[in-house]
Amino acid sequence: MNNLVKEIKSLSVLILAILFLKETVVELYIVPTSSMEKNILRGDMLIGSRYIYGMKVPQKIWVPFTAISLPTFLPDYRFPAFKEVERGDVVVFEYPRDNVYKYVKRCIGLPGDKVRIDNRTVFVNDKEYLLPDGGQFSSENPTSETYLDENIFMNLGNKDNLKELIIPKKGDTYNINEEMNWELILPLLLFEGNKVELVFNDQKLTFTNEDPYDLYRRTGDRAVFNDFVPLPNASLINPWMSLMKKEYLKYIKINDLNIQEIDTYTLKQNYYWMMGDNRDNSEDSRFWGFVPESHILGQPIITWFSIDFESYLPRLSRIGNVPN
Numbered sequence: 001m002n003n004l005v006k007e008i009k010s011l012s013v014l015i016l017a018i019l020f021l022k023e024t025v026v027e028l029y030i031v032p033t034s035s036m037e038k039n040i041l042r043g044d045m046l047i048g049s050r051y052i053y054g055m056k057v058p059q060k061i062w063v064p065f066t067a068i069s070l071p072t073f074l075p076d077y078r079f080p081a082f083k084e085v086e087r088g089d090v091v092v093f094e095y096p097r098d099n100v101y102k103y104v105k106r107c108i109g110l111p112g113d114k115v116r117i118d119n120r121t122v123f124v125n126d127k128e129y130l131l132p133d134g135g136q137f138s139s140e141n142p143t144s145e146t147y148l149d150e151n152i153f154m155n156l157g158n159k160d161n162l163k164e165l166i167i168p169k170k171g172d173t174y175n176i177n178e179e180m181n182w183e184l185i186l187p188l189l190l191f192e193g194n195k196v197e198l199v200f201n202d203q204k205l206t207f208t209n210e211d212p213y214d215l216y217r218r219t220g221d222r223a224v225f226n227d228f229v230p231l232p233n234a235s236l237i238n239p240w241m242s243l244m245k246k247e248y249l250k251y252i253k254i255n256d257l258n259i260q261e262i263d264t265y266t267l268k269q270n271y272y273w274m275m276g277d278n279r280d281n282s283e284d285s286r287f288w289g290f291v292p293e294s295h296i297l298g299q300p301i302i303t304w305f306s307i308d309f310e311s312y313l314p315r316l317s318r319i320g321n322v323p324n
Helices: 002-024 182-191 212-219 222-227 246-251
Strands: 026-030 044-049 060-062 069-071 090-094 102-109 114-118 121-124 127-129 161-166 173-175 196-200 203-207 252-254 264-266 271-275 296-306
Touching: 026 102, 026 296, 090 271, 102 121, 173 182, 182 196, 182 264, 196 246, 212 222, 246 252
Parallel strands: none
Antiparallel strands: 026 044, 044 296, 060 069, 090 102, 090 296, 102 271, 114 121, 114 161, 121 127, 173 264, 196 203, 196 252
């Protein structure tokens, strides 16, 4: 019996060590969408480096291919990077609106860059950013520049025509007042760990960057909507929800301080703009905005296996492919 207990303990320690390495050094990813085709295909299984951009001390250890995690109670720290994220890098990161999801996209904009899209052409700092080799559009004609897509980040246009924006960078200072662009500033405050609340008529709503539709997409449980406005007894609200209006800004509290008591806020980290190579079939920064540095995980290194999700047959020719 004692030997069995020892074996179980040894096996448990080994499993935890493997999971810890998975969270800090290397990671395995299964690509669920076609957003990076033709460079990365749906069904590709990637080995990713977790240390290239600076290894993060894991706050949770995730059980592979599940949404189950165990807290580590370790300090929040990122080790020095071997390299900084560069424009054009293929990056693995936590999806900003549900960090259980791991996304793979291409970095288009760096901190401080100006980005705009004119008739499908991406401009970074007023210079054309060419579509990467293997990048594609699935539709023949671009969306009209007069069409305003309500799903686009900050209502800046549509997927083929986007008004110019500046990517936030560490040290940027924003005015905090009743005239601020809340769809820009409130998500940044939340990414940086601030508590933001809307307190009005004895009702308190807490702002969150977790989107109930993304939570439902992952869990299939409609109960996730119960916590969000406009349902009765809701406690959560997203900054981009249509129910949030300018006239409500005066009721906002940040870290328990009324908005009238705060003048400015200075960013503590950098942010990035990510887009898929398959531009007509990619939900990316055009739809949900910036990726904070804290969400950057690493870089895919090589495809170790691939399955065609239509036929469920292996694609052996993909083995060894290096994402670029």
